[in-house]
Amino acid sequence: MTETLQLVCPACRVPLRREQGSLSCPSCGLVAPIEDGVPVFVDSPEYWGEVGISRERAQEVNRRMATEDWRTVVGQHEAADVRQYFRFVSNMDRIGWHTLLSLPRTSRVLDIGAGLGTMSYALSRCYDQVVAVERVRERVDFMRLRFRQDRAENITLIRTDMDTLPFAEGSFDLIVLNGVLEWLPFSRKDLNPRDAQLHYLRLARRYLKPGGVLYVGIENRLSYAQLIGAPDPHVGMRFVGVVPRPLADVMSRRRTGDRYRPYLYSAAGYRKLFLEAGFTGTETFAAIPSYTDPRVLLSLDRPSREFEAHVWQSSNVLSRMVKSALTRLDLTKYFGYAYIMFAHNGAAAGTGDPSSGG
Numbered sequence: 001m002t003e004t005l006q007l008v009c010p011a012c013r014v015p016l017r018r019e020q021g022s023l024s025c026p027s028c029g030l031v032a033p034i035e036d037g038v039p040v041f042v043d044s045p046e047y048w049g050e051v052g053i054s055r056e057r058a059q060e061v062n063r064r065m066a067t068e069d070w071r072t073v074v075g076q077h078e079a080a081d082v083r084q085y086f087r088f089v090s091n092m093d094r095i096g097w098h099t100l101l102s103l104p105r106t107s108r109v110l111d112i113g114a115g116l117g118t119m120s121y122a123l124s125r126c127y128d129q130v131v132a133v134e135r136v137r138e139r140v141d142f143m144r145l146r147f148r149q150d151r152a153e154n155i156t157l158i159r160t161d162m163d164t165l166p167f168a169e170g171s172f173d174l175i176v177l178n179g180v181l182e183w184l185p186f187s188r189k190d191l192n193p194r195d196a197q198l199h200y201l202r203l204a205r206r207y208l209k210p211g212g213v214l215y216v217g218i219e220n221r222l223s224y225a226q227l228i229g230a231p232d233p234h235v236g237m238r239f240v241g242v243v244p245r246p247l248a249d250v251m252s253r254r255r256t257g258d259r260y261r262p263y264l265y266s267a268a269g270y271r272k273l274f275l276e277a278g279f280t281g282t283e284t285f286a287a288i289p290s291y292t293d294p295r296v297l298l299s300l301d302r303p304s305r306e307f308e309a310h311v312w313q314s315s316n317v318l319s320r321m322v323k324s325a326l327t328r329l330d331l332t333k334y335f336g337y338a339y340i341m342f343a344h345n346g347a348a349a350g351t352g353d354p355s356s357g358g
């Protein structure tokens with residue numbers, strides 16, 4: 001059985017004491033209120049929703065979920081904007097990658113920026129203890145109601161962000177950052193975006209046990225779609241993600257007044273980033289069609305011809321010629337839309353050397 005997780009003060013790391021309606025630090029006096037059973041370490045005013053879901057809409061869905069089955073509320077909602085997310089939220093296949101890791105059932109998992117809890121819930125069916133961390137109140141409320149209805153009693157839900165994690169170092173076997181790494185530079189605007197990502201990756205590594213694994217799901221900077229002009233998936237501007245960063249800053253400043261922050265990388269760029277953050281090895285898989293709906297996972301160690309049927313399809317003659325040339329050069333595999341990656345915190349006992357792979 002996995003040991004109970006002791007929450008600690010995010011500032012001084014001493015165990016928190018449970019009092020009526022709150023957790024408090026005996027050393028610095030920090031108090032985290034417990035709201036509807038959820039400890040709150042960060043009361044962020046920020047809202048963040050899936051595309052098309054306003055804060056008011058999210059609140060309305062949550063109000064109804066207090067008395068109605070969440071599957072009915074979301075799956076049969078009168079607004080198509082809400083209904084379209086039913087598959088996204090209920091999709092258990094989003095954690096298909098976990099079978100590649102062979103972690104024991106007794107593992108403890110941390111899902112950072114858990115969103116609407118799709119992966120936390122799916123992971124809770126595979127591992128004994130899951131901790132879901134999210135800073136947006138509406139998203140935490142959604143998860144709380146859903147986890148309760150689905151009797152996911154092995155999920156601990158906490159409202160906080162990556163800067164205020166109430167855990168002792170070395171607490172987790174697996175940490176999940178799905179669609180989160182690219183957004184982290186917005187939380188450290190004082191840093192260059194890559195330095196902000198490095199900072200948070202180093203932080204995540206500290207919360208992993210020796211031999212633990214960080215999972216990252218994210219888009220590919222060199223995705224074929226973006227190279228030929230599809231809008232950047234995070235800021236909606238064309239080419240901004242693929243041009244050199246200084247030019248991206250100019251383009252972004254002109255449109256938004258702020259520099260370009262949601263940095264993506266090539267497969268080699270991610271690997272370099274993880275190694276620089278202190279991880280000892282990485283494994284990279286193309287997630288097809290995307291990391292949010294990974295129906296096919298192909299290791300980048302495999303030859304490009306195995307990717308041919310899966311990555312971009314086009315009837316355009318030029319595009320087909322480019323693809324065929326890239327396949328002959330064994331390069332097609334580097335132009336898919338998204339990756340899922342594992343970054344290892346040293347080798348786990350008995351699993352061999354995880355440092356291979358692209």
Ligand SMILES: C[S@@+](CC[C@H](N)C(=O)[O-])C[C@H]1O[C@@H](n2cnc3c(N)ncnc32)[C@H](O)[C@@H]1O
Pocket residue numbers: 048112113114115116117118119134135136139160161162163177178179180183184187
């Ligand atoms: C694109 S959503 C991904 C949600 C979820 N992981 C999924 O895959 O469905 C990004 C999430 O990251 C969270 N996030 C952004 N910055 C964060 C930070 N500094 N600390 C913790 N979470 C953060 C947001 O609140 C949001 O829920």
Ligand SMILES: [Zn+2]
Pocket residue numbers: 009010011012013014025026027028029030
């Ligand atoms: Zn303290």
